[in-house]
Amino acid sequence: MARTPPVPGPAAPDPARRPIPRHLWRAAALSGMASYLDAGLIVSISVNLAVYRDGYGMGVWMAGAISAIVTVCIAVGSLVGGWLADLFGRRRVYNWDIFCFALGAVVVTLAPNDIVLLAGVLVAGLAAGADLPTSLAVVSDAAPAWARGRLVAFTQVMWMLGIAVAALLGFVLSTAGITGARLITGQLALAALVTWLLRARLKPPAGHDAQQGRAAGREAEDAAAPHGVRAKDVWTRAALLPMTATFVFYVTWGLGANTFGQFGTYLLVTVSDASQSLATGINLAFIPIGVALTLAFVRVADSPWRDRLFHVAAAVQVLAFVVAALTAGALAGMLVFFVLYQLSNPFAGEANYKVWSQLTLPAETRGTTQGLTYALSRGVFAVAAFFTPALAEYSAAVLLWSITACMALAAFAGVFVIRVLVPRAPGAAARPHLKAART
Structure with missing residues (x-):
């Protein structure tokens, strides 16, 4: 006797289309201010450096020290801040980070000389670095599994806005001298103070969303409660493999x-x-494109398209650097490079790193481990930046081919994360769309 085939039930809703409550977007925006302030600090120091040099009568070594100290302090702050957040409680450190940044930015804004300026940059840089892994861990703790990708990816939009605001103000106030420089950093101090007040009122995750995240396999926690992190907790296979892979990427x-x-x-x-x-105009022209495409990434960050688009974007990104290298940096080749790079970067760049880190790193050591990858990476960037002008003068082709090789390696590391680590991540069984991403 033939068996009647079962009647299929209604299709499961696509988690990427499920609306996210307003309070979670608010939490993501407040956490994303870490990225806004980090980017804003780096760009504002870069934009204002010549003004500081003339206004304070700096020597070349002091100008170089101020430029280098930003990257170094962000690296050190990331390393220490993530560990402190896991040790003393993420929300406690989360609030103190932003307050310390505000103090540093106020000192930078009102600095009467280059020594005080350097001290302000030191404080603001350390605080900005400390806030990066801490804020990502906080928003990840608050997010249910089905919304975590979008909420974490939104912090990258804030990063792009930090660049855009600082660059635009630098362009508008380019003839205002030291007063213009004070206004550029002053807006960072004001933004940090307002964020500090709003973060203090942010409630910890609770209720249906948090329970649903735990049921889905997310090892959520009330991050306001301090807990210790031992070295052996970080150097386990569960933490070390995703930490290494995301670091390499x-x-x-x-x-x-x-x-x-x-x-x-x-x-x-x-x-x-x-x-x-022309050079300044090219960079400014692509900022709106970057913001728009980063917003597009947010929309797909919890869907199979996040990782599908990575494969295409990573290939285009490598192609962009191949074009620049083949033309040895000629203007026509660089224009093609900027178009290809800006179109691909939002779908194969830092936003992926942020999402993958929150998905694959163990929840209990997430602040420490991501702080470590941030710190080591920023340290490498600082060393590379020191040699970049000399290498560009020696051979632009060598510089560009070296970067092309790095981008190709990043593409392979990203594919490894997608194919191996994301499907094994805690809570992956509750996100069936991840399986579709591998096909």
Whole structure:
């Protein structure tokens, strides 16, 4: 006797289309201010450096020290801040980080001389670095499994806004001298103080969303409660493998991104023979595109398209650097490079690193482990930045081919994370769309 086939039930709703409650977006925005302030601090120091040099009568070594100390302090802050957050409670450190940044930014804004300026940069840089892994861990703790990708990815939008605001103010206030420099950093101090007040009122995750996240396999916690982190908890296979893979991706991708973030205008002028105004205009023109495409990444961050698009975007990103290297930095090749790079970078860059880290790293050591990958990567970026101008002068082709090789390695590391680590992540069984991402 033939058996009647079962009637299929209604299709499970796509988690990527499920609306996220407003209070979770608010938590993501407040956490994303760490990225806004980090990017804003780096860009504002870069934009204002010539003004500081003239206004304070700096020597070349002091100017170099201020530029280097930003990256170094962010690296050290990331290393220490993530560990402190896991040790004393993420929300406690989360609030103190932003307050310390505000104090540092106020000192930078009101500095009467270069020594005080250096002290302010030191405090603000350490606090910005400490807030990066801590804020990502806090928003990940608050997020249910089905929304974590979008909420964490939204912090990258805040990063792009930090760059955009600082760059735009630098352009508008370029003739205002030291007053313009104070206004650029002053907005960072004001934004940090407002964020500090709003973070203090942010409630810890509770209720249905938090329970649902735990049921889905997310090892959520009330991060306000302090707990110790032992070295052996970090050096386990469960933590070490995703930490190593995400580090390899971030450091190799970041060598290219950081080089063009810090030296994009410099390379266009010195290698491509572009004018200063054209070089600045090229960089500014692509910022709105970057913001728009990063918002597009947020929309797909909890769907199979997040990892599907990575494969395409990573290939295009490598192609962009191949074009730049083949033309040895000629202006026509660099224009093609910027178009390809800006179209692909939001789908194969830092936003992926942030999401993958929160998905694959153990919840109880997430602040410490991601702080470690941030710190080591930023340290490598600082060393590379020191040698970049000399290498560009020796051979632009060697510099660009070296970066191309790094980008290719980043693509392979990203594929490993997608194919091996994400499907094994805690709570992956409750996210069936992850299986679709592998096909």
